[in-house]
Amino acid sequence: MKKTFLAIASCLLALHATNSLAARTKADIKVMTQNQYLGADLGPIVSATTPEDYAVAITTVLQSIAANNFPERAQALAQSISDRQPHLVALQEVYAFGCIDPGTGACAIFDGAFNDHLELTLAALGAQGSDYYVAAEVQNITLPTPIMESLGIPGLPVFLNADAIPDLFITVIDRDVILARGDIDAAIVNYACGKPSLDGCNFQNVAVANTLAGPISIERGYVAVDVIVGGDEYRFVNTHLEVQFPDPNDPASSGLQAVQATELNFALATQPSGNPQSRLIVAGDINSSPTDPVFGPIHPPYTQFVTGADYVGNHSFQPLTDTWDLRPGKPDGFTCCEAGDLANTQSSHNERIDVILAYPAPATVKANVMDAEESDKTASGLWPSDHASVIAELSY
Numbered sequence: 001m002k003k004t005f006l007a008i009a010s011c012l013l014a015l016h017a018t019n020s021l022a023a024r025t026k027a028d029i030k031v032m033t034q035n036q037y038l039g040a041d042l043g044p045i046v047s048a049t050t051p052e053d054y055a056v057a058i059t060t061v062l063q064s065i066a067a068n069n070f071p072e073r074a075q076a077l078a079q080s081i082s083d084r085q086p087h088l089v090a091l092q093e094v095y096a097f098g099c100i101d102p103g104t105g106a107c108a109i110f111d112g113a114f115n116d117h118l119e120l121t122l123a124a125l126g127a128q129g130s131d132y133y134v135a136a137e138v139q140n141i142t143l144p145t146p147i148m149e150s151l152g153i154p155g156l157p158v159f160l161n162a163d164a165i166p167d168l169f170i171t172v173i174d175r176d177v178i179l180a181r182g183d184i185d186a187a188i189v190n191y192a193c194g195k196p197s198l199d200g201c202n203f204q205n206v207a208v209a210n211t212l213a214g215p216i217s218i219e220r221g222y223v224a225v226d227v228i229v230g231g232d233e234y235r236f237v238n239t240h241l242e243v244q245f246p247d248p249n250d251p252a253s254s255g256l257q258a259v260q261a262t263e264l265n266f267a268l269a270t271q272p273s274g275n276p277q278s279r280l281i282v283a284g285d286i287n288s289s290p291t292d293p294v295f296g297p298i299h300p301p302y303t304q305f306v307t308g309a310d311y312v313g314n315h316s317f318q319p320l321t322d323t324w325d326l327r328p329g330k331p332d333g334f335t336c337c338e339a340g341d342l343a344n345t346q347s348s349h350n351e352r353i354d355v356i357l358a359y360p361a362p363a364t365v366k367a368n369v370m371d372a373e374e375s376d377k378t379a380s381g382l383w384p385s386d387h388a389s390v391i392a393e394l395s396y
Contacts, residue, residue, distance in 0.1 A: 027366065027393030029229045031236065032086040033283040033354050034371075035387035036077060036117050038095045038174070039068035041340050046209040054212045055159045062158070062170075065097065066112030068342055069382060071120055076377075076384035078124035080370045081179075084391050085130065087229050088186075089179040090238035090283035094118050094137075098171035100154050106167040109160075118177060131182030136189075138200030138223040140240070141174040147214050156213055176200070176284070178225055178238050189224035189235060192271050199223050201267070203260045207246035207253075218242070222264050226278065232396070233278035239264055241286045241301055254295055257287055258311035261301035265310065265317040279396065282320060282357040285336075285387065289351045290322070305357055321361035323392050324352070333369050335388040342382040347372045354390050362394040 041064070044057035081089055096116040099107035107114070118134070125132050143156050155169030175198075180186040193201035200223025207218040222239040241260050247253040268280065288301035297312045304310065308319040324333050334349035349372060356367070370376070372388040 030086040033090040034389040035092040037385040040064035062110040074120040082128040082130040091177040092240040094175040096173040100169040132179045135180035135186035136199040137177040138221040140219040143172040186225040237282045239284040262310040320357035326365040327367045338386040356392045364395045367392040
C-alpha cells in the first residue's frame with residue numbers, strides 16, 4: 001500500500017512539474033504573417049508596348065487569377081490560422097477583383113477571377129470555428145486610378161477583339177490587413193504620414209507602372225495596432241515593401257524598397273510614441289532576405305531592420321531582432337516562392353523574405369514555416385500561396 005501511495009505521489013509530482021514547465025514556457029504572444037498571393041504575374045501588362053500585346057497580357061492575367069482559385073486557397077490559408085490560433089495575423093496581397101460589364105456579357109468569361117480575398121478569408125475562418133476580425137487595414141494599389149476616374153473610365157479596360165472598344169473593365173484593390181483574434185481588443189495606431197490610407201499609410205516613394213491604359217502607382221504601405229495580451233502591451237505592425245528590382249533592367253531600382261524601409265523605420269522610431277514600455281513586433285513581406293548584399297551605398301531593407309541603419313548606412317534607428325534567428329536550430333526557413341501557377345510538385349522556396357521582427361528581443365522563440373509541405377496543398381493540387389506563412393510564439 002505504501003509503495004502504491006508513493007507511486008501515485010511520484011506521478012502527481014511529475015504531472016505538476018510538467019504542468020509548471022508548460023506554464024513557464026507558454027508563449028506570451030503568438031503572431032503570424034501570411035502573403036495570400038494575387039494569383040498572377042502583372043509584369044506582362046506593364047511591359048506590353050502594343051494594344052495587341054496589352055490585350056493578350058491582361059487576358060492571360062485574368063485566366064491565371066481564375067485558375068489559381070482563391071476561393072479554394074482561402075480555405076487552406078484560413079486553416080493555417082485556425083490550426084495555430086495566433087493573437088494577431090499580418091496579411092499581405094489581400095486583393096479584391098471586380099468586373100464592370102458594359103453590356104457585352106464578357107465578365108462571365110473570367111468569372112472565377114473576380115472575388116474579394118478578405119471576404120473569403122473571414123468566411124473560411126468563421127466556417128472553421130475561428131473568431132477573427134479586421135483590426136486595421138491599409139489600401140495599396142487601387143483601380144480605377146484618379147486619372148481614369150477623371151476621364152470617366154470605371155476600371156482597367158480589357159479588349160477581347162480589335163475594335164478598340166473595351167469589352168469589360170476591371171476594378172482592383174490591394175490591401176494589407178491585420179486580423180485580431182476575437183478575444184483581443186486592438187486599437188489602431190494613427191501615424192502622422194504624408195499619404196494616409198484607411199487605417200495606415202502608403203509610402204511616399206512608390207514604383208509607377210506606365211501601362212497603355214495610363215500610369216498606375218504600385219502603392220505599398222504599413223499599418224499597425226496596439227494590443228494588450230496577458231497584461232503586456234504590444235505594438236504590431238504589418239508591411240509589404242516593393243520588390244527588389246521593380247525595374248528588372250535597372251539594378252539601381254533596388255533603392256526604392258530601401259527608401260521605403262527607412263521611411264518605416266523612421267515612423268516606428270518617432271510617431272506616435274505610445275507607451276515606451278510596449279513591445280514592438282513588425283511582420284510582413286519585406287521582399288528582402290538576410291543574404292541580400294549592400295549595393296553600393298544602398299542598404300537593403302533586411303539589413304536596415306536588423307542593424308538600425310538607414311538606406312545609406314547611417315545607424316539612426318533601434319535595431320530589431322529577427323525572431324527566426326532565435327529559433328532553436330535555425331533552419332533556412334525559406335518562404336518564397338512557388339511557381340506562378342502554384343502547380344509545382346515540390347516546394348521551390350529558396351529565400352526568406354517573410355519575417356517577424358521584434359524589439360526588445362524575446363527570451364525564447366518557437367517559429368515555423370507553414371503552407372510549404374505537399375500535405376498543405378489544396379484538393380486540386382495548388383499550393384495555398386506562392387509564399388509560405390510564418391508563425392512565431394514569442395516569450396519574454
